[in-house]
Amino acid sequence: MNLSDLTGDELTKVLAALSNPHRLRVVAAVARERNYVSRLARELHISRALLQVHLRKLESAGLVTSTLEVSEDGKAMKYYEVVPFALDLTPRSVIRLAETITVATEEEAGQAKGER
Amino acid sequence: MNLSDLTGDELTKVLAALSNPHRLRVVAAVARERNYVSRLARELHISRALLQVHLRKLESAGLVTSTLEVSEDGKAMKYYEVVPFALDLTPRSVIRLAETITVATEEEAGQAKGER
DNA sequence: GGCACCTGCTAAGATTTGTTGGCAGGAGCA
DNA sequence: TGCTCCTGCCAACAAATCTTAGCAGGTGCC
Numbered sequence: 001m002n003l004s005d006l007t008g009d010e011l012t013k014v015l016a017a018l019s020n021p022h023r024l025r026v027v028a029a030v031a032r033e034r035n036y037v038s039r040l041a042r043e044l045h046i047s048r049a050l051l052q053v054h055l056r057k058l059e060s061a062g063l064v065t066s067t068l069e070v071s072e073d074g075k076a077m078k079y080y081e082v083v084p085f086a087l088d089l090t091p092r093s094v095i096r097l098a099e100t101i102t103v104a105t106e107e108e109a110g111q112a113k114g115e116r
Numbered sequence: 117m118n119l120s121d122l123t124g125d126e127l128t129k130v131l132a133a134l135s136n137p138h139r140l141r142v143v144a145a146v147a148r149e150r151n152y153v154s155r156l157a158r159e160l161h162i163s164r165a166l167l168q169v170h171l172r173k174l175e176s177a178g179l180v181t182s183t184l185e186v187s188e189d190g191k192a193m194k195y196y197e198v199v200p201f202a203l204d205l206t207p208r209s210v211i212r213l214a215e216t217i218t219v220a221t222e223e224e225a226g227q228a229k230g231e232r
Numbered sequence: 233g234g235c236a237c238c239t240g241c242t243a244a245g246a247t248t249t250g251t252t253g254g255c256a257g258g259a260g261c262a
Numbered sequence: 263t264g265c266t267c268c269t270g271c272c273a274a275c276a277a278a279t280c281t282t283a284g285c286a287g288g289t290g291c292c
Contacts, residue, residue: 008140015135018205019128020250021217028214031207038268050251052270068269074259075268087205089134091147091198098144101137136280154238166281168240184239190289191238 001062001085003093008101010062014087017061022046023054027082030064034081055080117178117201119209124217126178130203133177138162139170143198146180150197171196 006014017023025044029035035043041051058064059080067079122130133139141160145151151159157167174180175196183195 008137012135012137012140015131018210019131019135021124021128022250024124024128024210025214025217027207028211031211036268047252048269049253049271053250070259071268073261073267076258077268078270082207084207085205087203089201089203089205091143091200094134094140095144095147098141101141138280152238163282164239165241165283169280186289187238189237189291192288193238194240 001083001087003087003089003097006097008097008099011087011097012101014061014063017058017063020054022050023058026051026054026058027063030080031082034079036077036079040080117199117203119203119205119213122213124213124215127203127213128217130177130179133174133179136170138166139174142167142170142174143179146196147198150195152193152195156196 001014003011018027022044026040029040029044037051037055038048041048044051055064055066059066062083063085064080064082067081069077069079071077117130119127134143138160142156145156145160153167153171154164157164160167171180171182175182178199179201180196180198183197185193185195187193
């Protein structure tokens with residue numbers, strides 16, 4: 001995942017996903033090694049319910065992916081792994097991305113700065 | 117401002133500051149040219165009160181700086197400009213930064229999983 | 233004085249996020 | 263059957279964020 005693949009809206013989503021201590025640690029943990037929910041929760045010392053919420057947010061931002069697998073002993077395990085990403089944030093890239101923000105920006109797109 | 121200058125806690129603050137459409141546009145606008153509050157609010161079509169809140173957040177995250185200046189005609193103007201930053205976010209850098217997160221992490225550093 | 237700029241503040245409401253606890257289902261194993 | 267492990271979901275509360283409206287102050291100019 002690269003900055004040039006993203007729209008401004010997607011970027012805010014990705015940044016929001018990363019702007020939380022828990023989620024940052026989750027990404028780090030999953031980046032070290034793929035892991036399943038219950039074990040990850042144990043290693044990070046947080047509740048499973050909480051972890052799932054954070055994982056869902058990370059996944060919907062596209063930072064991690066999940067695979068439901070069945071272990072040898074028949075247990076269902078949901079494995080998460082990190083999506084390789086390289087986000088190079090600079091004033092320059094922000095300028096470019098800000099142009100693609102659609103939230104509450106449509107009006108001024110129509111006028112650009114002309115009338116008023 | 118560089119990733120290697122930041123702790124994990126500071127990073128979450130910076131990312132939180134950037135993970136908002138308004139603030140992303142503010143950073144972009146200020147990166148194009150330094151500007152003062154009222155004019156910036158007009159150009160972005162948002163209220164001054166709202167803009168000030170966002171600017172304060174960006175400044176406390178270290179992404180912009182402000183200077184109170186007095187124009188030729190004696191008006192006080194608060195100019196904002198962007199702080200050059202280069203944040204290269206990758207799974208690798210996240211792993212490193214996650215280790216420096218202190219929020220609600222002290223306990224487990226002390227116990228690791230022992231008592232409680 | 234009245235108007236047009238500039239700045240700052242705060243209170244209050246609406247909305248979103250974070251977190252917990254509980255309940256459900258399924259599989260294997262003694 | 264009972265215990266342990268895995269998964270998922272939902273209700274509900276607490277806490278943080280976002281946004282607006284309104285107040286205050288200052289300057290210069292007609």
